[in-house]
Amino acid sequence: MIGEIFERAVWLDTNIPPCYGRIRDRDRCCYSVVTLSLVDREVMLGEPNAKFKGLEPIINWIPYGSNVGRYFHFHAELNDKHGHVGIRIWHLEEYGEEESFELSFDEKIDVLRKLDIQCKRLIGKTCIQLLKEARERMDPKELENIAI
Numbered sequence: 403m404i405g406e407i408f409e410r411a412v413w414l415d416t417n418i419p420p421c422y423g424r425i426r427d428r429d430r431c432c433y434s435v436v437t438l439s440l441v442d443r444e445v446m447l448g449e450p451n452a453k454f455k456g457l458e459p460i461i462n463w464i465p466y467g468s469n470v471g472r473y474f475h476f477h478a479e480l481n482d483k484h485g486h487v488g489i490r491i492w493h494l495e496e497y498g499e500e501e502s503f504e505l506s507f508d509e510k511i512d513v514l515r516k517l518d519i520q521c522k523r524l525i526g527k528t529c530i531q532l533l534k535e536a537r538e539r540m541d542p543k544e545l546e547n548i549a550i
Contacts, residue, residue, distance in 0.1 A: 422539050457520055
């Protein structure tokens, strides 16, 4: 699904602000989550518009033949589970079906690097700063008696 060819490219969508939250898993571990909206654009030559000049797209992908004309809502979910930044890229199809991209460790590092650069330039904050802001927005009572 992730392609080497610039058929379609996914970029940070600055029209929708980051969504801050938290998750408590089964082990009572509470961690911060930031969901960023991404935008899918077909790219023929160069960047899709001037604000992305000089920035690499977060991912390039090749939709399956029957999906070429569909619209997808892409999202990046950052988390600070286990003390390091984790990332998940997923999309909702126009019919509400959710699908995550299966990323290798190296792909996750590359995607996180690109997302960090886009966030810093377009939002003014790095991914770590966004996660720190999400943690600061949590109610301190949520953090009592839990494993972090």
